[in-house]
Amino acid sequence: EAQVTQNPRYLITVTGKKLTVTCSQNMNHEYMSWYRQDPGLGLRQIYYSMNVEVTDKGDVPEGYKVSRKEKRNFPLILESPSPNQTSLYFCASSGRGHGNQPQHFGDGTRLSIL
Amino acid sequence: AQTVTQSQPEMSVQEAETVTLSCTYDTSESDYYLFWYKQPPSRQMILVIRQEAYKQQNATENRFSVNFQKAAKSFSLKISDSQLGDAAMYFCAYRSQRYSGGGADGLTFGKGTHLIIQP
Numbered sequence: 087e088a089q090v091t092q093n094p095r096y097l098i099t100v101t102g103k104k105l106t107v108t109c110s111q112n113m114n115h116e117y118m119s120w121y122r123q124d125p126g127l128g129l130r131q132i133y134y135s136m137n138v139e140v141t142d143k144g145d146v147p148e149g150y151k152v153s154r155k156e157k158r159n160f161p162l163i164l165e166s167p168s169p170n171q172t173s174l175y176f177c178a179s180s181g182r183g184h185g186n187q188p189q190h191f192g193d194g195t196r197l198s199i200l
Numbered sequence: 201a202q203t204v205t206q207s208q209p210e211m212s213v214q215e216a217e218t219v220t221l222s223c224t225y226d227t228s229e230s231d232y233y234l235f236w237y238k239q240p241p242s243r244q245m246i247l248v249i250r251q252e253a254y255k256q257q258n259a260t261e262n263r264f265s266v267n268f269q270k271a272a273k274s275f276s277l278k279i280s281d282s283q284l285g286d287a288a289m290y291f292c293a294y295r296s297q298r299y300s301g302g303g304a305d306g307l308t309f310g311k312g313t314h315l316i317i318q319p
Contacts, residue, residue: 119306126209128291128309129245144306176245178307188235189307191245 088113092177092192099167100200107162107195109177116182118160119144119189120152123174132175135160167199202227202294206310213282214318220267221277221313223292231297234268234275235307239289248290251275253297279315287317 090111099105111118119134121144131144135154149171151163160179164171174196178189203226213219225234236248251259251268258266263280279286293307 121307121309126311128204128311129307130309131306134306174243178245188247188250194243194245 088190090177090179090190090192092175092195094195095193096196098198098200101168102166105164105167105197107164107175107177107197109160109162109192110158111160111177111179111190112158113179113181113190114157115179115190116157117189118154118177118179120150120160120162121176121178122146122171123176123194129176132162164197167197169199171197172199173197202229202232202296202308204292204294204308204310206290206292206313208313209311210314210316212316212318213279215282215284217282218278218280219282219315221279221290221292221315223275223277223310225273225275225292225294225308227273227294227296229296233295233297234266235293235295236264236266236275236277237291237293237309238286239291239312240285240287245291249277282317284317284319287315289314 093108116137120132121129123129130146133152135141177192180187180189205224232253234251238246238248249259249261249264265278267276289312291312292310295307
C-alpha cells in the first residue's frame with residue numbers, strides 16, 4: 087500500500103530538548119515536504135526536498151532542520167524546540183512530472199512543546 | 201509569491217443540499233494547478249479534486265465539482281447532495297508548474313473553510 091508514514095503521531099516535550107519527527111514514503115517519490123498546520127493559518131511549508139541531498143527552505147523554516155540522505159526518508163529536526171513550535175505537522179511526497187500529481191500526506195504529528 | 205484566500209471560515213448546509221466553497225488566488229503565472237483537500241476530524245489530508253489551469257473544462261469527481269474562472273482567479277468547490285461524511289475542513293491549494301526551486305514542489309494553502317452538515 088502506497089503511504090507516507092510519520093512518527094511519532096503525538097509528542098509532548100519540553101523546551102530545548104532536541105527531537106526528530108521521522109517521515110518515510112514507499113512510493114519512490116523524488117519530492118518530499120514538511121508543513122505545519124496552525125488554527126486560522128492553514129498549512130505552511132517548512133522545508134522541501136527535490137531529491138536526495140537536495141533540500142531548501144519553505145515559508146517558515148526558522149527553528150527547523152531537515153536532511154535527505156535516502157530517497158524514502160525525510161526527517162524533521164527541532165534542535166531546540168520552543169513553545170511556538172507547538173503545532174500539527176505533516177509530511178508529504180509526490181513524484182516527478184506534471185504538477186498535478188497529488189501530494190500524498192502522512193497522518194500528521196501533533197507536537198506540544200511545554 | 202502566490203497567495204490563496206478562502207473568505208469563508210465556516211459554512212453550514214442541510215444534508216442533501218448543495219453548498220459552494222469559495223477560493224481565490226493571486227499569481228503571475230499562467231500555468232499552475234489547483235486542488236481542494238478535505239481534512240476530517242481524523243486530521244488526514246484527503247485530495248478531493250484537482251484542476252489544471254490550462255484546461256478550460258471544470259473538473260468533476262462524483263458529487264464534487266469546481267467552477268474554475270482563470271481570468272478572475274477563482275476556484276470554487278461545489279458539493280452536491282451533501283452528506284454527513286462531508287463535514288470537514290476544506291483547504292484550497294495552489295501549486296506552481298515550475299520545478300526550478302523556490303518551493304516549486306510545495307502547495308500554497310488557503311486558511312480553510314469549516315463545513316458543517318446539518319442533519
